[in-house]
Amino acid sequence: MKRLAKWRLISLFSILALVLSGCGEPYLSTLKPAGEVADTQYDLMKLSTLIMVGVIVIVAIIFVLILVRFKRRDDRIPKQVEGSHKLEIIWTAVPILLLLILAVPTVAATFKLADVSPMDKKNSKALVINVRSHLYWWDFEYPGQKIVTSQDLVVPTNEKVYFNLKSTDVKHSFWIPAVGGKLDTNTENVNKFWLEFDDKRSNEAGNVFYGKCAELCGPSHALMDFKVKAISRDKFDAWVTAMQNVKEPQKAQSAVAAQGQELFNQSCIGCHAVTPSNKMPETARLAPNLSDFGNRTRVAGVLDHNKDELKNWIRNPETYKPGNMMTGKYPEMSEEQLDALADYLMGLKVQ
Amino acid sequence: MANQQLNSGNPRVDIEYRRKKNAEEMRYQLVSFALMIFLTLIAFAAVAIKGFTAWFTIPFIILLAVVQVIFQLYYFMHMSHKGHEAPSLFLYSGVLVGAITILAFTTIIWW
Amino acid sequence: MSTYAQKKGFGATLWDFLTTVDHKKIAILYLIAGGFFFLVGGLEAVFIRIQLAVPNNDFVSAGLFNEIITMHGTTMIFLAAMPLVFAFMNAVMPLQIGARDVAFPFVNALGFWLFFFGGIFLNLSWFLGGAPDAGWTSYASLALHSKGHGVDFYVLGLQISGIGTLIGGINFLVTIINMRAPGMTYMRMPLFTWTTFVTSALILFAFPPLTVGLVLMMFDRLFGANFFDATMGGNTIIWEHLFWIFGHPEVYILILPAFGIFSEIFPIFSRKRLFGYSSMVFATVLIGFLGFMVWAHHMFTTGLGPVANAIFAVATMAIGVPTGIKIFNWLLTMWGGSVKFTTPMHWAMAFIPSFLAGGVTGVMLASAAADYQYHDTYFVVAHFHYVIVGGVVFAVFAGTHLYWPKMFGTMLNEVLGKITFWLFFIGFHLTFFIQHFLGLWGMPRRVFTYLPGQGFDTANMVSSIGAAFMGLGVIVMLYNIIITSVKNVKVGNDPWGDGRTLEWAIPSPPPFYNFKQLPLVRGLDAYWLEKMDGKKGMTPAEPLGDIHMPNSSFLPFMMALGLFIAAFGAMYHVNDKAWALPVLIIGLLVTFGSMFLRSVRDDHGFHIHKEDLIDEDDKGVKA
């Protein structure tokens, strides 16, 4: 059994090393919580882990004692013990107690995280965002502000943000690991919850959090990422005003871009809106709103945000996101046309 | 009526006794059938007569259905007889699982 | 009737297995078929791990990856783990209660063939246009959206094999209630028999919701119904509920027999009776009961509301208590015992910490508010592989080594067995431990790839290396099986030397009628009691007499085959294939025709005559 003991020691150390070294990336990890919801959940995780480690330690002690003490050494027949009521009571009662210690905060937290009463109040000042999930992109509508954006969610820090979640095609799930979550977007009902983004910790994470789709939704489920820009309330208000001011599609800046705009108006505008105003019904919003595309962090959620990748995307979306809904819906573009489109799209910035 | 417990040694007597038992049981069956028909009539009447609120009618007719089913199970299907411990255990377990399912579908699927 | 001992050609052996109604042969069929599907599912797992070993990998495409994970999960759960535990139930349970056969030998065979044809049907999807790709849970919105016939294969294949499982469960229930040997009271039944009993009850109540769910899905996909189509008033949450009302009990259907196998191993190799037998029985029943009250813990993020989530969270945690009772009873069984570290015991010992780790993460998942973070991440993947592999697969390996001599009359090699163990054990922890962290760091499950720069790279590589170790372990085991079968060294009735229950009192493998005379059971661990009294075998409970045996039959095979054929018709009728309807009808005719034949043809079985039994050279067949 020496081998076993040694192996256990090594694994113990490697586990420790892991725990110390890795809590994951601040913009992505649930172990680096950056808001009230994630904090609550992290506290529950810590509490439950503590209890579980306790249980494991007890079992491990008994287990090791057995390993060292009761190995067969001779041919004797041990005493046939039937059981022990005293022990049985102990190992029924103690787990029940431990579970109660976990159950109470669990129930409390479950109700706390589900409390969305402020969003239903009349004249409430609470910021509400309607999230609509699509294969494989995210649509974000700010009903109070009457603006729509896609892929990059913009939120103010240090206040509760309320979400209405629904899907337009198949079920997805809305998750921002570092800030809390998750909640499914169903096809038949609206789910509601809230999140809070802590200002200080948002800064530490670079003000951009990664969001994920957490429900299998088809081939590109893995690529249905979105980003969350958490900025101060002032900056947020400025952004909202800027967005609201874009009443007409922005004019292209250069000749090439103007050519791109023309192309865009021929082939793309049927699906992609370039004004953030909330005029279209949500079922008519077939593709990401591109009004603020120049400020995106990624192209289509996964590609680096630069002209080359943008051109690659328009050239053949299928290679980057299998099964996406854009493939084959527009005429093939020449290199020049791609350049023009890219110029135009990259220039679409509201601020 | 558990297994072959009736042996007085004289087959003739046993037969007589058993026939009487069976006939008697058959009378109970008839009575319970009459009751079932009666309950059905009340249930239909409760709905046919418009006048009651749904809050009364629905629980009421469900109650009637349950009573009627108990008659079916215990008399027609002989669950009142000996030797039905395992069947009733499993039937009621099924009823329990089914009831939880129905409860869940009528409460937490509301949209 | 002494022909059974003669040597037969391949054709005759094949025919024998196609028509057998003997529970021991059906057990072998389950073992072979389940083992085969385990290899298939394992191969799929290896493909998953290869694809995920490095970021942005393109070993398989996105769509294919989804097919692989779906088939991996479905195959492992329905076609590998369940049949494998069914193999041991069939092989051992009737012997443990001192029965000559199961209550419905014909139904037993039918159950196997239904499972088998369902599994084959499901796997044919690989060659007929693509496998199902909506996950083993096949959530309705995606399943309806899925193109091609993949999901149809899932729906029809599982339906067929599900019916097989259901009737198998009923068969075991009746066997245990009606066929126990004299003196074998409920509270003297070995724990494996008890877990078989509770598992069968779970099957009886858990499979109907799945059946209904699959029927609804089939209607939606193939016959234009609208159960799950939100635009027509349908509701996908219905599928989620039906699936999990089945799905949660299903995981206990898997783990309880595993608990049973370990409850046999610990006493045997500790030479000590099971500690707290009655509380073990009680805990088993309680786990089974609670198993039906907790399904919504898989749906915490569906949006059921805080009241439902809180109730289901607390109910889920409660299951930790009876499971804990079991863990401590096993430990106390070894405490004060004389523990011998054979291969089965290695698996059993390793099971305790491994399953414990999986169980406690289960309780962490049960904390609803925290589960919003864990759900659909690799944390969940880690949890369920810890309980399933660390519990069920370990038990299957343990049971294979333990019961191999009873089933085939020869032992597996102990050294190779231990090599398999260490390779698999190390690989297992290497693969799955780190996945807890992947989940917490934000990696969702069911992703065909991940982008670099999110901190997932190293951990995924480690996990993939672990899978390779497991694969090696399995290969060593296959080698072990082959060489020991070739050598075929025969063993006696109690090859481990410390057998306690009735199955160890009769030859390995047992004669086809199991017990020449039914044994008299005088207490728990019946055979051990006799051995301690210095006796060689069991005291018979009846004089030697004729033994009634059922006839073999080809009809079970035909009934299952008919459904298999019909399923193709049902599936292709949506493509307006002209042959679809005739095929559907022919298939159903084969099935119903066989059923009709079965019901109009009297089958009274046959008798082995007393004289023939005496003629048998007495190789310990006594009781």
Add this chain to the structure above:
Amino acid sequence: MHADEKFTYETWPAAPEKATLESKNKFLGFWFFLGGETVLFASLFATYLALKDKVPSTTHHLAKDLFELPLTFVATMLLLTSSLTSVYAMYHMKNFAFKKMMVWLGLTALLGAGFLGLEVYEFSHYVHEGHTFTSSAFGSAFYALVGFHGGHVAFGLLWCLTLMFRNSKRGLDLYNAPKFYVFSLYWHFIDVVWVFIFTVVYLMGMVG
């Protein structure tokens, strides 16, 4: 007692449905099957309740526009009575009165066929009104639940006829007595389910 033994009125056991090990097994196994069927139908009921009146637009029929009391009432009476006739059949089976048993079984089958006929009529009526299996989620759920029950009745009918046909010449023995008994259990169970269907689907549907 062996299954193929010949019996007389005197030697016929008191509980012929459970006199041999095989028949005891059959008896128990069938009850367990009914336990499973309970959950099966409960799942269908649950689905129906969740989807009741869930239709895509206001032009679709709802429960209260569709159902009619008289038809349901007649169907109910037919099926309830068939339960009684099958009890009579079992009564005669226990008394070793083969002929009488067959007569009552025949009556049972007749009533069952009447019920099925009414159901077919009813369904075709709804289909004409535009309430079909594919017209809405409500339609799907309705036909699934009631149709599943109807399928059970149809199967029971076939079963009954097969039993009568197969055993018409040879009278009662311990091999077929449990078969008749188990059939009667099945038939009662169908009736039990129908009691809930007429209550939950039809009566509750009309209440609104």
